[in-house]
Amino acid sequence: DIQMTQSPSTLSASVGDRVTITCRASQSISTWLAWFQQKPGKAPKVLIYKASRLQSGVPSRFSGSGSETEFTLTISSLQPDDFATYYCQQYNTSSGTFGQGTKLEIK
Amino acid sequence: QEQLQESGPGLVKPSETLSLTCTVSGYSIRSGYYWGWIRQPPGKGLEWIGSIYHSGSTDYNPSLKSRVTISVDTSKNQFSLRLNSVTAADTAVYYCARAAAGSWGQGTLVTVSS
Numbered sequence: 001d002i003q004m005t006q007s008p009s010t011l012s013a014s015v016g017d018r019v020t021i022t023c024r025a026s027q028s029i030s031t032w033l034a035w036f037q038q039k040p041g042k043a044p045k046v047l048i049y050k051a052s053r054l055q056s057g058v059p060s061r062f063s064g065s066g067s068e069t070e071f072t073l074t075i076s077s078l079q080p081d082d083f084a085t086y087y088c089q090q091y092n093t094s095s096g097t098f099g100q101g102t103k104l105e106i107k
Numbered sequence: 108q109e110q111l112q113e114s115g116p117g118l119v120k121p122s123e124t125l126s127l128t129c130t131v132s133g134y135s136i137r138s139g140y141y142w143g144w145i146r147q148p149p150g151k152g153l154e155w156i157g158s159i160y161h162s163g164s165t166d167y168n169p170s171l172k173s174r175v176t177i178s179v180d181t182s183k184n185q186f187s188l189r190l191n192s193v194t195a196a197d198t199a200v201y202y203c204a205r206a207a208a209g210s211w212g213q214g215t216l217v218t219v220s221s
Contacts, residue, residue: 036153038153043202043211044153046208049208093166094158094160094166096141096145098154101153
């Protein structure tokens with residue numbers, strides 16, 4: 001089974017900061033990786049799919065990169081609406097393991 | 108874009124079976140993709156439960172495999188989750204979703220309590 005390790009678990013930042021979240025797969029998943037944003041009481045929302053493709057309607061300050069086992073989500077200039085929890089998910093196989101999540105907090 | 112909606116009891120007794128159904132609209136399950144169930148215990152992260160293809164092929168989280176069954180009814184464009192021998196640790200919001208970064212349902216809270 002593929003394990004996903006996400007870091008950091010908590011990130012404190014200010015509006016306007018550039019932040020990066022990392023996700024590591026226990027084996028190669030090519031670029032079969034998605035990033036989700038979740039706000040309290042809501043279903044997760046897809047931000048990035050296939051490691052670097054921006055979902056329609058998602059602001060361009062979000063970007064994804066990486067392949068094989070190392071992936072990053074970058075927010076270029078934090079906005080107040082971006083403070084939420086972020087998850088990576090691999091979908092290389094019929095399974096769909098998630099990372100542990102990163103809670104992005106206001107500093 | 109497809110839309111998904113979970114349905115089923117919000118309260119299940121310990122040792123009994125949790126059953127949920129996901130109804131898909133705007134896309135035919137027969138057309139492809141895996142379809143999955145995910146859960147989120149209160150205050151915790153997302154846990155993938157399992158996935159099913161329209162052919163009926165399944166894949167389950169090893170930690171839940173002994174208690175989970177996912178099935179599909181292409182005639183109704185639905186897929187279902189059964190989790191048996193539930194305990195309080197199975198209390199969670201349960202989501203259905205299309206795999207490969209597709210749409211999600213809004214989620215349904217299932218509480219295990221007597």
